Amino acid sequence: MRTIRHSAVLGALLLAAACGGGEPKEAAKPEQAAQPAATGAVIEVIATTDDKGNYFEPKEITAKPGDVLRFKLVTGVHNVDFLPDSNPGKTGLPPASAFLQLPGQTIDIPLTFGEGDFYFQCDPHALLGMKGKVHVKK
Numbered sequence: 809m810r811t812i813r814h815s816a817v818l819g820a821l822l823l824a825a826a827c828g829g830g831e832p833k834e835a836a837k838p839e840q841a842a843q844p845a846a847t848g849a850v851i852e853v854i855a856t857t858d859d860k861g862n863y864f865e866p867k868e869i870t871a872k873p874g875d876v877l878r879f880k881l882v883t884g885v886h887n888v889d890f891l892p893d894s895n896p897g898k899t900g901l902p903p904a905s906a907f908l909q910l911p912g913q914t915i916d917i918p919l920t921f922g923e924g925d926f927y928f929q930c931d932p933h934a935l936l937g938m939k940g941k942v943h944v945k946k
């Protein structure tokens with residue numbers, strides 16, 4: 809009788825040890841579907857085409873983790889892509905966005921993928937220099 813009870817207690821302890829200590833895993837979030845949490849600043853970046861070319865303005869941004877980059881179309885057809893090739897070693901990058909086609913349309917990208925320098929581009933105009941960088945630091 810005593811032995812059985814001890815085994816049960818020991819088993820429970822082992823189970824607790826096995827379950828404890830792990831990092832809680834974050835559930836996968838739907839990409840760009842949810843409204844960003846209103847904890848950070850919203851930083852507007854325009855995407856436009858004019859006689860200077862195709863460009864983001866500003867093209868260099870400093871932000872904090874949790875801020876939101878709001879890309880807003882002025883003219884032209886543009887997207888936003890945090891290309892993995894331009895961001896070696898970075899994880900959790902957002903997927904390439906859909907194309908903005910209507911003036912005033914926006915895409916919000918919450919800066920939830922860590923600190924550091926992150927490079928983005930408009931895919932069809934990257935070779936024409938439509939690129940930008942966000943420096944994310946607490």
Ligand SMILES: [Cu+2]
Nearest residue numbers: 885886930933
């Ligand atoms: Cu473009």
